[in-house]
Amino acid sequence: MPDPILEVRDLSVTFETARGPVRAVRNVNWHLARGEVLAILGESGSGKSVSASAVMDLIDIPPGRIDSGEILFEGRDLLKMSPKERRKINGPRIAMIFQDPLSHLNPVWTVGWQIEEAMVIHGTGRAEARSKMIELLGKVGLPNPAEAAAKYPHQFSGGQRQRVMIAMALALKPDVLIADEPTTALDVTVQAQILALLEDLQRETGMGLLIITHDLGVVAEIADRCIVMNKGEIVETGTPAQIHNDPQHPYTKKLIAAAPGKGQMSDGGDGRSLLLQMRGATKAYGDVAVLHGIDLDIHAGECVAVVGESGSGKSTVAKLITRLEPASGGTAMWKGEDLFTMPPRRLLEVRREVQMVFQDPTQSLNPRMSVQDIISEAWVIHPDILPRHRWRDRVAELLEQVGLEPDHAHRYPHQFSGGQRQRVAIARALALEPRLIICDEAVSALDVQVQAQVIRLLARLGRELNIAYLFIAHDLPVVRDFADSVVVMKLGRVVEQGPVRQIFDTPRQDYTRNLMAASLDPDPDVQAARRRQRQEMMA
Amino acid sequence: MTNQSTPNTAATRNVSASAEDAPMLLRYGRMLVADKTALVAAIFLMVMVLCAILGPMLLGDLATRQNLRGRNAPPFDISRGWAFVLGGDQLGRPLLARIIVASRNTLMVAAGAVAASLVIGTGLGLIAGYSRGRMSQIIPRLADVIMSFPSLLLAVIVLFMLEPAVGNIILVLAITRIPVYLRTARAEVLEIRERMFVQAALVMGASSRRIVLRHILPVVLPTLLTIATLDFAFVMLAESSLSFLGIGIQPPEITWGLMVSQGRPYLTNAWWLSFWPGLAIILTALSLNLLSNWLRVALDPQQNWRLEARRSNDA
Known part of the structure; x- marks a missing residue:
């Protein structure tokens, strides 16, 4: 193996927080050679970005503190250099790209x-x-x-x-490029292009590429070697194939097992009653049409997934059904009445039956209300559901139903983790005993393991309470596991729709096929096959 | 994940066990004790309020009794009696007694003007920010009109037409300060209304009134209260400039602002005439500021563990 150009030895970093010191990384060792692609894989809070931040001198000191270790670049310790010397290295020799390019461009x-x-x-x-x-x-x-x-x-x-x-x-022709979640904010098709671009450039210039990611698919697609981090420590190192096919550490095993896209596909249930029938729904903002006639059926207890790239109008469909935005045309029949033209009084009754779970639970829960208040608000608005003296018991019941503790009712949203918050949001939606829950990217902000848990929860609730879902997502493996039928959208039109098995196994449209090919699979072998397929399609 | 509790949740759980079940008032009381500066500020303000209520009744005569031999008597000399500890004014009246008596008019005008402008400004701001209709166009223009009209000129016109009584002064000052709250509230509402939890409430079928009062107002209020406490000092000084022009509070009624401006000609040889009432204004404003700072933390569920944690550390 060639000499490493960048090496991190025994690095420990501590952050002083209001609640005492937090050891973000402990005794971390890794090295990167020229022409190599190294991936650091970890969930949020695993400390996967910290060592890269230390390399780039991006850790604020204080509150951060480098307790021990050295960072060798071409054999010289970066941590012992003067700020002026480091500026000559940061940029020209080691460059970095970030998750959100908009906030990093002036x-x-x-x-x-x-x-x-x-x-x-x-x-x-x-x-x-x-x-x-x-x-x-x-x-x-x-x-x-x-x-x-x-x-x-x-x-x-x-x-x-x-x-x-x-x-x-x-x-500046750097020798090392660090990419911190470079494709997380992007669509699957764009993600595949950016990863391909990075790979080409890396091969052309011979630089070392360090990718920090939470996505097993990204690792499978691009990495030569992979480091798995958990709670500030490296738990496993190996090639993507080793990590995926033969994980050694219990954490890695759990992580691989939680990756979506491996379960049984649903065969769909026939003969269920029709809940919502949308015909020719259109929406225009001024002269700009964003939906051009959408047809969509949702049956009772069924999970309909809407997939497509950003700008395809997925979320607009949700906004029309919930009447957050008025439709410009078309109909949506809900129990024989048109949702789009319903008078406000009648709408209030329908709002009981159609609930929504949003992408980011941090933002969708009012930070100044306790969980008790958040959930029981539903009954304030719809007083006929439940008499006031039953509220406390029912909140406890709902919290248990979504896998939380009854005494969590006194807490405020910030006191929960991301996955728990999403559970609170689901409990709130359940409070109204809805027939349909619209999940707008409801699991995409969550870590893989939590995502798997929330999906299992939604599936169980759907079965037990006969709730239908409109599941808006860009993550195809999740859709594959969870949905009964799939609607593929592109630029405000439905390109293809059908049962999940048909869409995933025998897609008819090129757009759907492209989408499938671009989505990343955690298994490096599957991913290699997909990559060949993609290249054939392009050729 | 269910069992993955962050240090934060663990810490709060310990605190909440003792604090969460306690009655609201007691809980805030404990949080106030935990913040020593805010406690001192609260005590100072309470003393001031007591002065305002009882002062004129107890010291009214003393404060208006002229004693030409005690003209501009220097402070820290109690040979003329304890009331002269802060010195005497240009007519030989004891400054301490006058400051205590003046606190009623001062606090009444300032509190009245600030409260009125806060309530009206916030109300209009919420409507302007939340409604999509004509109101959202008209109300901000109203603020522009008030802002573009010199406030002193407005005061002169109004107080020239109406008699310069306490009520009218409050009215004038309130009108000129409304745009501050209106604009801040509107700007914040425009941002908050797009937040997800507002959308979530809409999906649930919440009425506009409920969304504005239950979801938006609690988020806007801390900012507005902070502005209000800063405004308190501003209004006290604005009132004194009105008095200085002769259209504010009329002697023999007194306010701190009026006392400052009355002492101005004597600044070179009797600094205490303006200094003590000025100090009273500063201390009151400062106390309010400290208290509002505490209130902002205490009202925020994401922040108030700092106060509760400090208390349990002390214990």
């Missing part, structure tokens, strides 16, 4: 200027920087590089912005 300068600036700071002439910048924008696959250079960050899509960030990182 909105008031053109992207071309920003890339040039990165070069000018490190001593390149303006004119030379300009020609190099345009070359770079071409290299990262932006059409019309000269034109793109004159645009501002907001004029690009998420994937394009990430390409701009990559161009900026590559401007």
Whole structure:
């Protein structure tokens, strides 16, 4: 094996918080060679980003503190260097890209200027920087590089912005590129493109690539080696195939087992009564039409998944059904009445039966209300459901139903973990005894294991209480495990719909096939097969 | 995940066992004791309120009795009696007694003006921010009109037409301060109404009134209360400038602001005439500020463990 260019030895970092010191990473060791792709895999709070932050000198000291260890770059300890020396390395030699390119690009300068600036700071002439910048924008696959250079960050899509960030990182030909969740905010198809771009560039320049991710699929797609982290410690190291096929540590085993996309696909239940029948639903904001006639059926107790890239109008469908936005046309028949034209009084009754669980439970629960208040609010609004003296018992009952403790009722949302908060949100939705729950990306903000638990919970509740779900998601493996039927949307139109088995096993449309091929599988072998398929499709 | 409790939840569980079941008032009392600066501020304000209620009754005569031999008597000399400990004013009246008596008018005007502008401004701001109709256009323009009209000119016109009584002064001051709350409330509402928990309440069928009062107002209120305490000092000084122009509180009625401006000609040889009432204004404003700081933390369920934890550490 070639000599490592970047090596972290025995690194321990502690953060001082209001509740005492937290040891974010403990005695972490890893190394990265030229031309290698190393992935650090971990759930939120596992400390997977901390060592990379230490490399880039991004840890605030205080509250952070490096207790021990060294970070060797070409054999020299970064931690012993002066800030000036480190600035010569950060950027030109070690570059970094982030999850959210929008917040890391300055909105008031053109992207071309920003890339040039990165070069000018490190001593390149303006004119030379300009020609190099345009070359770079071409290299990262932006059409019309000269034109793109004159645009501002907001004029690009998420994937394009990430390409701009990559161009900026590559401007100084770094030896190491650190990518912190580079594709988490992107659609599956765009994610596949960005990963392919990173891989190509890495092969071309021979740099070392460090990818920090929570996604087994990303590891399977791109990594040569993988480090699994849990609670600040490295639990396992190996090739993606070793980690996936033969995990040694109990944590890794649990993590691999929780990965979605392996369970039985549903065969769907026939002969269930029709709950919601949407026909020709359209929505336009001013002159911009976002939905062009959507047809959708939801049966009682059925889980209908809506998949598609961002901008396909998935969430707009949910907003129309809940009447958060008025529809521009079409009908949605709910028990013989049109939801879209229903008078407010009647709507209040329907709102009991149609509930919603949002993507981010941190934002969908009022931070100033206790769980008791949050759940019983439903009964304040609909006083005929439950008399006031029964509220306390019923809240306890609901909390147990979603797998929480009855005495959690006194707590406030911030006192729960992300998965627990989503359970509270589900309990709130259940309080009204709904017939249909709309889950708008309800599990995509959760860690894999928690996600699996929440999905199991939703499935159980659906069976026991005969609740139908409209499950909006971009994560296909989850949909495969959970949905009965699938609706594929693209640019405000339904491209394909049918039972989950049909969509996943024998997709008819190219768009669906593309989507399937772009989605990442945790199994490196499956992933290698998919990659071949994708390349064939492109050829 | 169910059992994965963060240090935070564990800590709060310990505290909540003792604190959560206690009656509301007792709980806040404990949190106040935990924050020593806020406690001192609260005690100071309570003394001031007592002064305002009882002062004019007990010291009314003393405060208006002129004694030309004690003109501009220097402070810290109690040979003329304890009331002269802070010195005497230009007519030989004891400053301490006058400050205590003046606290009633001062606090009444300031509290009245701040409360009125807070309530009206917040109310209009909530409506302007939440309604999508014509109100959301008209109300902000109203604020613009008030803001663009010089407040002193407005005061002169109003107080010239009406008689300069306490009630009218409160009215004038309240009107000029409404836009501050209105604009802040509106801006915050515009942001909060897009938050997910508001959408969640909408999906549940909550009425607009419920959403505004139960979900939006509690989030906006701490900001507005902080502004209100800062405004308190501003209003006290604004009232004194009105008095200075002769259209505010009229002598022999007194306020701290009026006392400051009356002492102004003597600043070079008798600094205490303006200094003591000025100090009273500063201390009151400061106390309110400290108390509002405490209140912001105590009312926030994400923050108030800091106070409760401090208390249990002390114990």
